[in-house]
Amino acid sequence: MEPISQIISTNIKELFQFLKSNDFSKAVLIGIAITLPIVFGLVFNQLEIGLAIGFGAFWCSPSHVSGKLTHKINGILLSALLIMIVSFLGGYLHYQTWLIIPVLGFLTFSIAFISVYGFRASLISFSGLLALVLSFAHISETLEMYEYAFLIGLGGLWYLLLVVIWYFINPKAHTEEILAETFLLTAAFLETRGKLVGPQPNRDELQAKLLDLQAELVERHATLREILIQSRKKSGLSHYKGKRLLVFVQLVEILEAAIANPVNYDKMDVFLKYHPNYVKSFQDFIFEVAKQLKSISKTRYNKRQLPNNKQLILYLERLEQEVEALKNSNNKSDYEGFLILQNYLEYQKRQFLKIKRIKWLLGNPNMDTKDFIDSNESKRFIVSQDYSLNILLRNLSFKSNIFKHSLRLAVTVVLGYILGHVFAFQNPYWILLTIIVIMRPSYGLTKVRSKDRIIGTLIGGAVAAGMVLLIQNPYLYAVLGIGSLIIAFSMVQRNYKASATFITLSVVFIYGIIEPDISTVIQYRIIDTVLGAALSYVAMLFLWPAWSFLDIHETIEMSVQANKDFLNEIGLYYEQKGQVPTSYKVARKTAFLETSNLNSAFQRMAQEPKSKQKHLDKIYELVELNHTFLSSLASLSTYIQNHPTTEASEMFKEATHKIDNYLSLVLKTLQKEVPEELAHLVQKALSENEQLINDMIFLNPKDKHLERQYQEFHLVWEQLQWLYAISRNMLKITSSIKIN
The missing domain is CATH 1.20.58 (Methane Monooxygenase Hydroxylase; Chain G, domain 1)
Structure with missing residues (x-):
């Protein structure tokens, strides 16, 4: 059992790692982008202007994702344009009641259908859906609709400014974080493979874990390819990125070499059953490689803290001696075993060379431009997105999952709007917001997010109810609301249930400033969330379901x-x-x-x-x-x-x-x-x-x-x-x- 001091030390380190993470810094940017305009609006008695700019910044934030800076800029600009148009159109829905249902359905479908252009387009689409749904939440009483829409777009540009400023303040942060995650995932992958050496009662579970880790690594590799290969700057960063690209190539090759089984496990098991000492020898070496990859990640590539090769060399020399001893055996099966282990040993030697090269590259060696990878050749490894009109036309069919998802989402949003008004909910747009946040093209993800959203909302509601009984200070509500919002945004990708909890806390604290009856706010928040989640789940089952077997x-x-x-x-x-x-x-x-x-x-x-x-x-x-x-x-x-x-x-x-x-x-x-x-x-x-x-x-x-x-x-x-x-x-x- 670990001592308490070690557990506390580990948790503190993890907390600091989280505070230095890209997720947290992005959440802080969103918090600043929303809060500052509202604060200035209050100070200068222009709250409507401040709210519009803050909304615009918030609605553009989903399109700020990993990748090349140019792609981030283009994504946020397109989001700003989309939310400006949607806000302008959505604003007039309040004045023409008979238009709301058909126009709401059409706009929801059209915006969601943008997702056919890939992952980044799906996030731009999500920004548009946020703007559409939340246009029901706030009606400006002092601004004309075109003025409001313009300020919404200005909010998007304000958020873009913050993103660009942060990038130039700390341009390496995102690359280093993704690279560190890749080191850790590669280490986990090798550790799992090390456990597979020798007879294993739970080999199927370990193989399944390997597949999951491999899928995560492929995603990280795709992100790093975009950052390191497509990004070409005239500044000194090009040399930095050239070295990081070489490190990344070594990590890719480590994964690919690890997947390459020199022999099938069944044959190896038969041999190692009679020679169990080789199991430990190989595992010692493999686990040390994984340990060093973890260590490299944690040192943040500090040259002085990089692990040395001494232990790896000792394990490798012991392996070579043991495998060589098999070679001289007179037993035919032993010699065949020697060939199996010799091939496996040579594979481990290649892994050792890759680890050595990574440490050499991170040690800041003097390198010429010719040592780097040719950019024209490396770009062949990037899959470019097709943005032609044909993509839209080709997906206008029930054969397309995105088409079915867009149609399903549109019908569910309209149904949620109707139910919200028929039963006179306090904030019916919460139902619509829950639907667009939860509903995804796949049944499994929608089911998981529905459950996490409901649980998170219940926990957040319970915690908020307890806190508002103890706290009656509106200024403290504001601080807690902004703090909860930042934590919620930073946890979206890491733990959606925790994110939903803090979003509920934030909503309750913010409403606590303007709404004296907090218990009613919490009650409707829970009811709206449960109803939105239930509608999403039922729609996935019965409205043009996109089952994977199809x-x-x-x-x-x-x-x-x-x-x-x-x-x-x-x-x-x-x-x-x-x-x-x-x-x-x-x-x-x-x-x-x-x-x-x-x-x-x-x-x-x-x-x-x-x-x-x-x-x-x-x-x-x-x-x-x-x-x-x-x-x-x-x-x-x-x-x-x-x-x-x-x-x-x-x-x-x-x-x-x-x-x-x-x-x-x-x-x-x-x-x-x-x-x-x-x-x-x-x-x-x-x-x-x-x-x-x-x-x-x-x-x-x-x-x-x-x-x-x-x-x-x-x-x-x-x-x-x-x-x-x-x-x-x-x-x-x-x-x-x-x-x-």
């Missing part, structure tokens, strides 16, 4: 196709040798990204009602096989890049051709309309022998000249056998069920 086949197709392309690139490189082409690296990156997307799609499907989880076991098996296929490809890729290899034999070409053929058949069986003649092709392919070759030809293991060739033959052929078996099993599954 389009999971498309995600599987994309992942299988990406793996197929990566296999072809590996085959070409193995035949041609030489420098690794950029097309090879892009194919590898795409394969990892699509596999991560497939895992995320399956997780969404697993959160849906049991009745909608069609063929869940088979699809899970496909996801696992696809992931294992990529792991084997990554293993093969890593080996041929880091070792001198022999000429590609006809046997190798034939094997890759057969695997490629299986994947082609898998893709065809995933199509919604399968031609009848395909069944014959599938049956013919599955009637082939189970293995590419039944018996491996063993070279003389005592012949030093042939030892490297034998190791190459052993690993390459073993991976080809494994890839062949996996692709065959995938075809068996896709041909036996209809998953679309």
Whole structure:
């Protein structure tokens, strides 16, 4: 049990880390952007102007997300333009009651439909929805509608000014935070893999955790790519970003090398069962690598505090001695075990070199421009968003999840508005606000957010009720309201339940300044939240639901196709040798990204009602096989890049051709309309022998000249056998069920 002093010390460190985080600094910016205009408005007796500017700043804040500064600026500017237009239109709804319902529905749908242009567009869309819903909350009595709308847009520009100022005050903060998170997630990934070494009773749980960690890492990698590759400044930051990009590349390669299993775990388990000492030796080294990655993250890349290589070298030398001892065994199975462990040891050596290079790069070495990655080549790793009109037109169909979500949201918002007025709620816009905040395109996320929102609101209401009984000072209410709002914004991404709690506290304290009957405010706040959450949940169930099983086949197709392309690139490189082409690296990156997307799609499907989880076991098996296929490809890729290899034999070409053929058949069986003649092709392919070759030809293991060739033959052929078996099993599954 940890001593109390250590627990307190850890919590204090975590608190300081949170206070230095980008989430907290962004929340403080939002607090300043909202509060200052209102304070100045009160001081100069222009409260309406102050409120309008504060609202504009608040409504633009969602579009301030991770990424390149130019993208942030463009996002906030577009948000400002959208909320200005929406506020102008929404203001007139108060004067034409008969127009409210159709116009509210049309505007909600139109604004939500902007999300077809990707993640950043979805946040701009959310800003517009906030402006639309909250236009019901405040009606200016002194400003003309065009003046009010103009000031709303000015509020967006005011928030943008704060964002740009903060960026130039602390330009490295966001990059360093995302990089630190990537170090920690990579360490967690390696630790989990270390636990998988040797027989494990809970291997499935650890594998599932690996998939989740991999998905998180892929998201962080995408953000860092945008920040480090797309951002090019004329200032001294270019040198800084060049080094950070090289560090990032090493982290990507650590992940990809870790995913690359040199052998399948079943074979390793059989060997390690009789040689358990190797389990501890390998785990000691792997856990030390993970520990050093954590340490690098916590030091914030201080050169003097970077961990040294002494312990890693000791563990590596011990491993080399133990593995070498196996080589001289007269037992044939021991020699095969030696090859398995030798390949695994060489992989760990490469990880060690990457750790050393990271520490060298963070030690501020003198580097020339030529040492950095070519910007034109690196930009091929960025996926650019298509903003053409065709995207909108193509999604105007019930085949589009965004179209269904936009329509569902519009109907639910209109229904919430009607119920709020029919039953004369105190603040019916709270119902609409709850709906737009909670409702998401996926059922699972909407369900979780509904539950968290209700629980957070109940907790916040209870805490607020207790505090208002003890506190009667309106100035203290204002301070607590602003403080709660800042904490709420900073917790949105980390803990939505806690965020909902502090939002409720903030609302109650702010209303406490102008509304003497606080208990009524809390009561209606809870009722409105529960009603909005209930409407969102019911709408997800019955209004054009977008169940994952309806389009999971498309995600599987994309992942299988990406793996197929990566296999072809590996085959070409193995035949041609030489420098690794950029097309090879892009194919590898795409394969990892699509596999991560497939895992995320399956997780969404697993959160849906049991009745909608069609063929869940088979699809899970496909996801696992696809992931294992990529792991084997990554293993093969890593080996041929880091070792001198022999000429590609006809046997190798034939094997890759057969695997490629299986994947082609898998893709065809995933199509919604399968031609009848395909069944014959599938049956013919599955009637082939189970293995590419039944018996491996063993070279003389005592012949030093042939030892490297034998190791190459052993690993390459073993991976080809494994890839062949996996692709065959995938075809068996896709041909036996209809998953679309």
